[in-house]
Amino acid sequence: MSDNDVFLADCPARTTLRLIADAWSVVVVYGLGQGPLRYSELAGRIGGISNKVLTQTLRRLERGGLVERRPLATAPPGAEYRLTPLGRSLLDPVSVLARWAEDHADELGGDD
């Protein structure tokens, strides 16, 4: 049992929500849902993400323990990114949210 509550300002749940309830975090976690990808593969899959934003998002997810970076013994050296078990447990909630966005985007009013 946990006293974590997203309605409380200083609660770890609020900090966690700031990490996971972020459009780029959702797209990256969702994008890694089929299995590990190299950085360039992930960048290619996510349209319109800059290297800076993708790198920052991956680092935040790594620090949170949701994504793992594995060096690959290739020439030139590469790395792949994969969801950790904790990250995989987030895949369902994130997929539900992403699918809601896909299913209801046309019903939403303009954001400008």
Place this chain on the structure above:
Amino acid sequence: MSDNDVFLADCPARTTLRLIADAWSVVVVYGLGQGPLRYSELAGRIGGISNKVLTQTLRRLERGGLVERRPLATAPPGAEYRLTPLGRSLLDPVSVLARWAEDHADELGGDD
């Protein structure tokens, strides 16, 4: 059937995700899940949210058609906020995400 895809940069699904995959949007939608609330009640429920951020979040959700503002015939004049049918359809995905944050916050690495 929809061609909306959160992986596509210019797709309405991406715009939608930016609106809904936001920590404040999640907390506000989740907070309205039990029924309509006045502004002050909502502000009281959500710890650590400034009036500026709450007002901006409510306006974005109103523009998106997820939240409705209803003037109340009270003295002094007040208003209450409620989820629209579209907003209520978002309640399940958002609740799943918020509960994941509450359940797993203690497992996450630091964000600093």
